[in-house]
Amino acid sequence: MTAELVRGQNHLLDRTRVEIRVAAGGPVVAGVMLGDAQGRLSGVEAVAHPGAPRRTGIEVPRQAAAEHRIAVDLDALPGAVHRVSVLLALPGTTGALTTFGAAAAPAVAVTGLDGTALARYTLTGLDAESAVVAVELYRRQGAWKVRAVGQGYAGGLLAMLHDQGLPQAAELAAEIEQAVGQGQARAVPAPAPVAAGRSERPVTGPAAPPTGDRPSSAPRTTSDDPAAQAPGAPTAEPTAAADAASETGAASPASPAPPAAGPVDYRHPRRRSSPAPPDPAPSPAATPSAPATVPAAADAPAQPVAGDAAGWSMEERLYNQVWGMFEDLARSVAAYRSADDFAASRLEQELDEALADPRNRLGTAADVARATAGDRHASLVMQARAALDRDLGQLVAESQVVEPALPPAFARWDSPVWHSYQAPQERPMALRLGDLHLPEVLDLRIPMLVRLPLERGLWIDSGPAALVHGGPDPEREVGRRELGSALTDGPPDEAELDRLAMETAVAIAARLLAVHPPGDFAVQVIDPAGTAAPALAPLLESGALPALPVPGAQGVASVLEGLTRRVDLVQMAVRHRAADSLPPDLDPAEQLLIVHDFPHGFDDRALTRLRYLADEGPAVGVHLLMVADRARTREYGPVLDPLWRSLLRITPVPDAHLADPWVGHAWTYEPPLAPEGSQVVRQVLGQLAAARRTT
CATH class of the missing domain: 1.10.287 (Helix Hairpins)
Incomplete structure (x- = not known):
């Protein structure tokens, strides 16, 4: 099974002859740097590039292209080589792109010689960089592993080579640019845009979000409050010229010119869709001898198929x-x-x-x-x-x-897939955070998927403001029926919204626990007032939460102090590549911190630590889930605005406040609550606890 890597993650390779396949949104230069155990290069002869494509055990392409295959024979490498770093760079002024942020995120896959994918990494988060160290294969205790690096350089190829300690960095960068310029005419041209009738879709990265920070590609918010910003999903942005043309009305260079007049086709150019209605039959007076024709069966809409999209798995x-x-x-x-x-x-x-x-x-x-x-x-x-x-x-x-x-990570709680749930062996690529729908079609729910690991925290708004942006009455009534009797007749009061918000937080925490391997994810809770005990019952019964949180300011300070220490230590270990030096008492599992009844029990020091965790925590596996009334936090002035803006706002009841990244519709969000009376959450957490005990 293919391992989906995130930045800093590694994966053991089970073979020594592999291919490294690169797919980018435009022509890029690919190369390889051969380093010792400390990552140092012995000289320019330790770099394989288009001007010198062959080194012992390595062969790289000779020109810039949107797709590359790099051959690697780890057994043939010199004994002093312990790191094989794959570099990608934009081909200077001769390229169509100037930064990696101007196109779709490049993806790198390590495969066997038969094409079997072993590990894959999508380089999300690139913006002004024009060169990047994508992945590295490194030797550890006699075995080879692949690590997702994603280290970008806004200074381009020269800055990257300087950072590797090469004294001849300028000469080597010039040699590479010269070789690329000479081979540019032989570069493989980009594929023509896919016809509208085909079913391929682009392989997207995160998400983007959808588009704000990509990937993620979750929706963005349309609330007037500037803090109500959601991530740009899961990255479903058009990347080909045909996609851009479909949005702007311009014709793609590789496609025939559109007719001078006619209706605009808003359908996705890479998805199979119903055929256009046939042209009206000519009148008998115009063509008296033309026989009537019957549409062929091949013109009928194709039957939908699950998994009918591009992807490695x-x-x-x-x-x-x-x-x-x-x-x-x-x-x-x-x-x-x-x-x-x-x-x-x-x-x-x-x-x-x-x-x-x-x-x-x-x-x-x-x-x-x-x-x-x-x-x-x-x-x-x-x-x-x-x-x-x-x-x-x-x-x-x-x-x-x-x-x-859909697999468990993508499925609703009422899906039969949970009845055969087994603890996973690896983390999935995304998680379902709820459902989205529009008022034109109330019975069609689109899963709201966000990429994992979470790139930003969540804020579950438990105040009456959660109903301000609600959709039309019929839409709200549909959502009310879906939630069952959890909502009484009439609008929910403050206590009921708070209860539903905490139940939503527990449902999301249970999902995160269920989709991670046993022991790889943990939950901590801050509850200064001690009012969240009923909602926390499933976590307590399964042992996912060892005990009820300590109430008062003391409990707030102790939890925040421990997580802040964890973030500091892991950051230092990652920065100095010394993961083996972490203290033995540090829990290596990713952490989800649920903060209930915020800002009760928080002083200035605790608030500073909370903002630090929201900003720095996601990169080192500490994620924040706030359950609070946004209106109540306004009493503390603008000091909390950065915290609010850094989190994705969701609601415990159906509410129309999320927007898609394409046309900006106001989508109604529905929280991922289990059906009324269902024990599926407790059953899944129980099975996960049993798997944790056996492992």
């Missing part, structure tokens, strides 16, 4: 398929709303023109003008709704196929 294909459905629904509804707005504006314009003449304002002429304009408006709306219903029908059918095939 079924999990990644399902992830990309869910994001493709998300984008398709966003664009289909955008087309419908645009057509509806056009019909309304045209109706108003026609009525104004018809009634501009005073002679048409009386008698039957005014009635005829109004009726004619109304008929045109109704016809346009019916055509737009028919197109939307066609797309929605296909998406609903696809959802009915995809939802049962």
